[in-house]
Amino acid sequence: MRETRKRICGVDMEALDRCLRERMSAHRYEHTQSVLRMALSMAKRFGENEDKTRLAALFHDYCKDSGAKDNNLLHGGQASDILREEYGVDDADVLNAVRYHTTGRKGMSRLEMIVFLADTLEPGRTYEGVEILRDLAFKDLETGVLRVLKELEVYLVKNGLAMTPDSVEAIEWLESRGKKEANG
Numbered sequence: 001m002r003e004t005r006k007r008i009c010g011v012d013m014e015a016l017d018r019c020l021r022e023r024m025s026a027h028r029y030e031h032t033q034s035v036l037r038m039a040l041s042m043a044k045r046f047g048e049n050e051d052k053t054r055l056a057a058l059f060h061d062y063c064k065d066s067g068a069k070d071n072n073l074l075h076g077g078q079a080s081d082i083l084r085e086e087y088g089v090d091d092a093d094v095l096n097a098v099r100y101h102t103t104g105r106k107g108m109s110r111l112e113m114i115v116f117l118a119d120t121l122e123p124g125r126t127y128e129g130v131e132i133l134r135d136l137a138f139k140d141l142e143t144g145v146l147r148v149l150k151e152l153e154v155y156l157v158k159n160g161l162a163m164t165p166d167s168v169e170a171i172e173w174l175e176s177r178g179k180k181e182a183n184g
């Protein structure tokens, strides 16, 4: 009997891999595989669903090489729309993990944090201080996301750019949760 092909949320994972290889640059494909590996080890560490993690990690940069000018901000939302409309995925957590992978957002879930952190901290990323952030992310997801967003804020301010409202709200939300914890 022919082995059933692996599907996650209805998506044929072999077909998705072929599609990713076709539409992505070699560099982007390698980054995606690296995000996948790091996201899966974080999923194991924090008890997240590994199939959902796999699908969200593989799909997160589906639209990154589209060439549009403001693509840095738009590609997460575009990929999330395609995942829902063309691939028929209706799992809100997977869709949100793809949509908010560059910005984060207030109330982000464990899966969203894992994809966000794996994208920023995968071993292919070599900026200064990345190892410290990587260690932190494996210790505590919320602290990891907060630190990454704070560093992003510093970088953006230095370059005369503004944070997205989603990122600003994510920082405020994480800080208020941290304070509550500190106050017991």
Ligand SMILES: [Fe+2]
Binding pocket: 060, 061, 064, 075, 076, 101, 102, 119
């Ligand atoms: Fe991305």
Ligand SMILES: [Fe+2]
Binding pocket: 031, 035, 060, 061, 119
């Ligand atoms: Fe990415």
